[in-house]
Amino acid sequence: DVYSPQYGIENPDILPSRLTSVNVSNVFYGIMFDAGSTGTRIHIYSFIQKGLEPPQVDSEIFESVKPGLSAYVDDPEQGAETVRELLDVAKQTIPSTHWHTTPVVLKATAGLRLLPEQKAQALLLEVQELFEDSPFLVPDECVSIMNGTYEGILAWITINFLTGHLYGANENTVGILDLGGASTQITFLPQAEGTLHAAPKDYISSFEMFNNFYKLYTHSYLGFGLKVARLAVLGALDAKDVDSRRFTSSCLPPSLKAEWKFSGINYKFGGIKEVPSGFQSCYTEIIKLIQKKLDQQDEIKRRTFYAFSYYYDRAVDAGIIDVEEGGVIRVKDFETKAIEVCKDFNKATKGSPFLCMDLTYITALLKEGFGFYDNTELQLAKKVNNIETSWALGAAFHLIQSLRSTA
């Protein structure tokens, strides 16, 4: 029995946890690394396959480290070291008998997209060497920067798989909204013929997986992730005099003076005493960055969307949802909380001085950016059926399929 504790770990967390009665030959594993702009994460999945049916995910182990790879822009070896720590988790949790058949892949997103090409490649090369020295299966192109279109498609696959919409009738699929640190994605399966015509050509992507064919609307907006948006609001993006300046915004507590590190750079920032702070002036600042920058499709107002990542985290910080439960909210709930938090900074911003700015940005992104109604409902979920809502599962499925078609 490969699942019994035989690997010298005190409290083995051997995958798959719920699988003791299933034929072992139907079980296999996959390791997907998400090198995001704010952190690196490992997703270790176990899958079950019965006959010719599409594989089912059985369980997941998830670990993460901060900061992300892009913070090691001038020290790639140290960056790869953070990946090694996470890879050790895979060694502790996947039975050693399965190591050589378990693929390991890392996909980087917006943090590395924003780095100079050579610096990004140096980081990726260091990680690739680490993988090649590991006992796992290393496919071609095991380490890469993923393009934003795939990020949206693969997250859509994950959520629709987990919510049971993938192998049924297409009419009921759900859309997804992912808000990262450096980029943000919107993806849905258009039902209105008009959407396919009205959308910019490169926002429509065809995709095949496990013999199903999907024509999705998807786009990744680089620079519209929550953390990079903060820099944009502060006027600190591409600023030359970062060391000598303090960047200010009416979205911050007026008397605040602080420092903030993002992607390896230290920024001095603070509030403004001379102008009225609060939601209205903050919203006005932020709208300038968003208006007319994003494509709007009427259909989204009538569709169900799942929102996760920073949508989820900030809704938790604002007390709109429970950290474990998530739940259904309306777009206007973000605005109501933003107004409240921006009104009384001292009372409301207990964790982060950025909460007013972040909630106001999310409100503006949803309403002025994508064109959602105040009353549009959003499903906030961090996990569905105990699996993380992230593009990583979709990427693992895609990987399995591509390994089989080349085998």
Ligand SMILES: Nc1nc2c(ncn2[C@@H]2O[C@H](COP(=O)(O)OP(=O)(O)O)[C@@H](O)[C@H]2O)c(=O)[nH]1
């Ligand atoms: N639900 C969920 N959120 C995640 C996962 N991994 C990262 N996130 C969230 O993603 C956000 C950070 O975005 P990140 O991936 O670093 O930036 P990006 O490169 O712009 O996509 C934070 O809100 C994280 O909590 C995950 O596996 N599940």
Ligand SMILES: [Ca+2]
């Ligand atoms: Ca991400």
